[in-house]
Amino acid sequence: MTPRDLLALAAKSCVDAAGLLRSAQVDVSPKGAFDQVSSADLAVERFLREALTTGAPGSTVVGEELGATVGGLTWYVDPIDGTRNFVRGLPLSCISVAAAVDGSFVAGCVLDPFRDELFTAADGVPFAVRSTGLTITPGVSPRPLVLTDIPLPGSPYSGEMELLGDLLSVADVRRVYSTALALAWVAAGRADAVANLGVHPWDVAAGAVLVRASGGSFHSVGSDGFVAGRGEIVDWLRERLEGIVS
Structure with missing residues (x-):
């Protein structure tokens, strides 16, 4: 096939x-x-x-x-x-x-x-x-919009609260609690980036295909994290997430 x-x-x-x-x-x-x-x-x-x-x-x-x-x-x-x-x-x-x-x-x-x-x-x-519903063409914002569920309850990592605080100083942040849906929204241009920890392959597999096909990038971080999206905020998130998982 x-x-x-x-x-x-x-x-x-x-x-x-x-x-x-x-x-x-x-x-x-x-x-x-x-x-x-x-x-x-x-x-x-x-x-x-x-x-x-x-x-x-x-x-x-x-x-x-x-x-x-x-x-x-x-x-x-x-x-x-x-x-x-x-x-x-x-x-x-x-x-x-x-x-x-x-x-x-x-x-x-x-x-x-x-x-x-x-x-x-x-x-x-x-x-x-x-x-089949209402759709809005995404506009341009002076601050990137980032989707993340960090910090997660019961996370084994330290530094997640600090990451969220730093992120709020440079980006608008939304917590979705559906990684696959967040990736689809990034692919559609409704958000600039998404980053999470504690994910499994089935959480990100389809979304990674969507983001890459739409011109974005997807990066695995450690054994259970990722960053995906477009623009400088992706590198910013990737560097900080790698610091947490290491």
């Missing part, structure tokens, strides 16, 4: 999976000291696994809730990125799917089910946003 084919399968699977959320009964269970999992997360991931592996026979899936198997064609799935927002009814969460071939990400899509916005890109397929 070509990257375009993989993107089409990922996008259709995300759209179909979002239909489950309209009638889902949401039961919530704790997952660690600071995280949660809902019945909707599990139902969406099961659906995506079936849809993706049926559409691409022989492919394997790395998912947040149901484990990982890795092969030549691997899907990275986050059924609901931003579960803590989702279970409270806050419209700041998304479904995220990326395709990797032999370890290289070639396609990604992020679906915001609340706004019915689909962000897509693949090798040979430019970044695009399909939206």
Whole structure:
């Protein structure tokens, strides 16, 4: 399958999976000291696994809730990125799917089910946003807009509060608590950069494809951090995040 084919399968699977959320009964269970999992997360991931592996026979899936198997064609799935927002009814969460071939990400899509916005890109397929709601063409601001969830509760790192304080002196800051959605917004030009710690591959896989396809950069930092976006603020964030994780 070509990257375009993989993107089409990922996008259709995300759209179909979002239909489950309209009638889902949401039961919530704790997952660690600071995280949660809902019945909707599990139902969406099961659906995506079936849809993706049926559409691409022989492919394997790395998912947040149901484990990982890795092969030549691997899907990275986050059924609901931003579960803590989702279970409270806050419209700041998304479904995220990326395709990797032999370890290289070639396609990604992020679906915001609340706004019915689909962000897509693949090798040979430019970044695009399909939206049925109100959209505003991003304007230019004298200060960069940065999305970050730092500092995180229970973080093993020191210096996060200091980073946030320094960041507030040079940028406008928003806390989203959905890394994949934040990356999609950066790709769409709604923010200049996003940086987080404590992330997993399924949190960033699709968003990284989107940001790079839209002309931005994505940089891993340490084992569980990243910075992505455009402009000088990316280098500023990367330097400070590397100092924290080291």
